Amino acid sequence: MMRYEPQAYQCCTAASVYYSARQLHGLNRLGDCYCPGVAGLPCFSASGAALDIDRLAHAMHPQDRADFGLLLDMAARLPSPLLSLLLRLFNQAETFRFAPLRLARLGTAGVVYSLYYGFAGPGGAQVRNGLGWDAAIRTVLPGEPPMNQLVRDAAPNLAPDADEVVAVFKRARNAHLDIAALSLKQRLAVLDNLCQVIVRRRAEIIARVTEETGKCASDALLGEIFAVIDNLEYLRRHACKVLADRKMPTPLAMLGKQSRVWYEPLGTILVIAPWNYPFYQAIVPISIAFAAGNAVVHKPSEFTPLRGLIESILAEAGFAPDWAQVVYGTGSVGATCLAQRPDKLFFTGSVATGKKVMAQAADLLVPVELELGGKDAMLVFADSNLERSVAGAMWGAFTNTGQSCTSIERCYVERPLYDRFLALLVSQTRKLTLGTSSDHDIGTMTTPTQIEIVRAHLADALAKGATQHTGQDWDGQSAAIPPIVLSNVTHEMCVMQEESFGPFLPVMPFDSEAEAITLANQTIYGLSACVWSGDKARAERVARQLKVGNVSINNHMITEGNHALPFGGAKQSGIGRFKGEEGLRGFCNVKAVMVDGNSAKIEANWYPFTTAKYEALDKMTVASRIRGLGGIIRFALAGLPLEQLANKLGKQGRQR
Known part of the structure; x- marks a missing residue:
């Protein structure tokens, strides 16, 4: 048995879609025990075979994949004597006649030998040359994309069939019984573990999110890590109070009786998530639904699946494999999941897709919560602080490259301030930098479809007389779209009516409070808006008249950032409320209870009537x-x- 030497593993730095760097480290330790390198052959770690793990992992059952990850974690942490003892136990499996040990031995050895003898890289070639035959799983051709890109590109082909989806929901329904049997404090303890895991692995999460979405590191840190931690902290502090049984008033006619409301789990929640905040839109609904006592089936976007990451983090936090399962694939997989009649659907996405999802859910009588698109308006009055309002407008419009449902997509400025506001906005926007590192401001677009929408909206606006002040060097093709400020815009332009979901900021003047309210409400959307003014009474008066689900005063997006507040839209921006008390209780069966005494009294409204x-x-x-x-x-x-x-x-x- 080869002794573990730490310095032998420094060469293994490549990332895996499914497993962390520590788990790859554990794989190399196990591999060197099974394949120590003899007769001129390299040891497992020196061969680089661990780099090929994703080709096996993507074909594994999700539960097997997660279990193997736990084994790799253990292998990475155990001192060499204990690891050797563990493998000796594996090798004695037949003597002990203990099935779990036999399976562990077969599974571990099978993975290691398949990787070692089938690796297509240089180390694998050395092994094959030494053996005199070729056992490569697949030959990697020059110029091919990296491993994680290959796995993501293959995602539609790796989508589960209908029978697999049925099995997922069967496991989820069984798991719900186990989750519901836990006390709320026990569930919150698991979520507290989850918070610690996220903080510990934040750099890895940010790297994966940045790689798949193209957003800059700061957007990933704030929108995907900090916001998730804030949600988990809200649940830790407030879930017990929100989900506690409530005493309710009892009418005088029912004197002597007790009225209660109980909040009980629904069962299995289906979460269909978008591509713009893939980590946040996975962990936040999963954690809220789990806190309420539900099992979850999560279907991420095929564009940003974060394949293997969510499962790995949940497993490390103490989630049992079936408490929250991830199903990969395109929209058709989401439809197959919905056909299993979950107890509730939580969908985040576009209005067009939301309508299709709701139609299918209506036929099945599955309750839905829809978080859809927006065309958020910013109203800036002349008494606003100029520098602050301009800075807020830039961040509100361009954060996450404008790919947020609550991005500022229309900016209305009172005419006395309009010229100065526009001039400062243009000069400050030109200073923003593009890139994905921690010292860049704006990342890239995520999907080709969204690039096409930005191109079409820009062409339509310019053709109808808009003036473009920034971003003129964009070639109309690149995903790195510089922030674009437009003036001379009208409501006949697509950029003022349709959701752009890109780095646009069209600016338009208004002359009165009434006109500002009318302009802001001239849209099919009603997600959120913001009002900027030094007159608090006026700001609140205007905010009350905006037909939206969320309003920020002298700021933007902060309603979404406060997890104590419900989040959701009016008009075509959605149905239901997410987060806060309403959102947490929305994942519950709200049960009304009346309690009476076991007396001989006959109620006045009972028979007989005379x-x-x-x-x-x-x-x-x-x-x-x-x-x-x-x-x-x-x-x-x-x-x-x-x-x-x-x-x-x-x-x-x-x-x-």
């Missing part, structure tokens, strides 16, 4: 509408004889 009872009920009905102490007295004077009559009639009925 003329005398009708007259007494009529008096009580009239008395119930009289307010104050006099009303209470009259109600009691009418109710007590009625109660006596009801019990008398009930006894007579029992004697008949």
